[in-house]
Amino acid sequence: MAGKEMMIKIGVLGLQGAVREHVHSIRESGAEAIVVKDKDQLAEIDGLILPGGESTTMRKLIDKYNFMESLKEFARSGKPMFGTCAGLILLAKNIIGYEHPHIGVMDVKVERNSFGRQKDSFEADIPIAGIADDFQAVFIRAPHIVQAGENVEILAKHNEKIVAAREGNILGCSFHPELTDDHRITAYFVNMAKEAKGN
C-alpha cells in the first residue's frame, strides 16, 4: 500500500532558473515536489534537483545564507542530487577556466557553453543508457563533461561529447529534460531517491 509516508518528496533548488518545469516533471513522475529556497527545507526531502539557469547567478545566491555547506552535506548523506545544465556545473568537481568548483561532489570535469552561443543551441534525439533509446534532448548554451572519473558511469554522448552521467547518488546531464514532456529521466531520478530511502 502506497501510504502518504511512502511518497517520495523531491526538492527543486528554487533560487533561479527553470524551477516550475522540474516541479511539473516530478509530479508527472508520481512524486511530491517542493521548491527549496531555504537550507532548512533540505531536511524534509529525499532528493534534490538543481535546475537549469545561470550557474554564476545560482552560485552567488547559494553563497548567501550559508547554503553551500548544507548542499555538500546533503550530497554526503547519500541522498540523490540531479543537476541539469547549470545544475551539472554546480555539481562538477572541476570546471575548465575556474580555480574552484561550486558544490563539487561529482568526479567530472566540465566545460561551460561548450557547444557555442545561443544561436548554436539545438535539440537532438539521443539514446541514454538504461533510460531511453530516443530521448528528445534540448541543449541551451549547454556544458559538456570533458573528463569523467573511474567511478562515473557514462549514460549518454552526443557527437562524442559526454552529456549525461551518474556517480553513485549524483546524476547530471547537459541538456534540459524539464523542457519536454518526456519524464523518463526524472522518473529514473525519483527511483534513485526511492532506492536511497529504502536502504
Place this chain on the structure above:
Amino acid sequence: MKTGTDRVKRGMAEMQKGGVIMDVVNAEQAKIAEEAGAVAVMALERVPSDIRAAGGVARMADPRIVEEVMNAVSIPVMAKARIGHIVEARVLEAMGVDYIDESEVLTPADEEYHLNKNEYTVPFVCGCRDLGEAARRIGEGAAMLRTKGEPGTGNIVEAVRHIRKVNAQVRKVVGMHEDELMTEAKLLGAPYELLVEIKKLGRLPVVNFAAGGVATPADAALMMQLGADGVFVGSGIFKSENPAKFARAIVEATTHFQDYHLIAELSKELGAPMKGIEISTLAPEARMQERGW
C-alpha cells in the same frame, strides 16, 4: 539536430526566470553585473534615461560595444534592434548575440510592421502592454516578453499597469468558454490559436519579464509578486550611487521577493536611486511605450 526551434528559443528564456537582466554600456559595467549575479546583460550604447535626455534618433549600439561586452562575460548577452529594422537584427544575429530585444526604447524603423521573428535563429524579446500586443508578438515569433513600462523614468507605475493588464486578460481567457475565444481574439487583435493555447496552458506560452521603470529592490520584488517571471533593470543600476551594491540588492530582492525583512536589509543605505520622472509630465511623443503596433 535542429537549431533555432521554438523550444530552444523559448527554453533559453525559461533559464533566465527568477533573474535580473541588466543594461550595461561597456565591459566594466558588464563585469559588475555578472559579479552581482545578473542572469544576462543588455549591451547598449546608452541607457534609456540617457537616450531620453539625448533626444534625436536612437539606433542599434555600435557593434564594437556589443562585442566588448560579449568578450567580457560568460552570461548571455542581449542587444537592442529598432522595431522593424531587419538589418540591425540580422547584424546582431551574425555577431552571435544571444537574444535580441526588438525595442521601443530605440526609434522605430518601421511604423507599421514588426520583425518576422520566426525567420531568425536568434531568439527575440518584445515589449507588451496588454494581451493583444503580447499575442501578436508571440505570433511573429517572439520567444520572450516583457512589459513595456515607461523606460528611463525610474517610475514603476506603467510597468505595474502593464503586468496587471496582461495577467488579468490571461486569467479572463483561461476562464472563458471555448465558444467565446474567437470573439475575444477579434477584440484583443490577438491570433485565435494563441488564445486557445493560453487557455490550454493556463498561462502565456513564453516567459514575461518586467521592464520599464524598475528603480529599487522593492520595485523588483513588487513586479515578481505581480507575476513577472524576472526583471529587466535599465537605467536604475548604473545611474545609482553605488552600482555594485545596488545590483546585488536587486538580484536578491528578485529571488526572495516575499522576504520583507531581507528586502528591508537590502534597501538600507543604498544611496540615492535615479531621480525619476512623473509620467504625467512626459509629452505624449516622449512616451516610448506608445511605439509598437
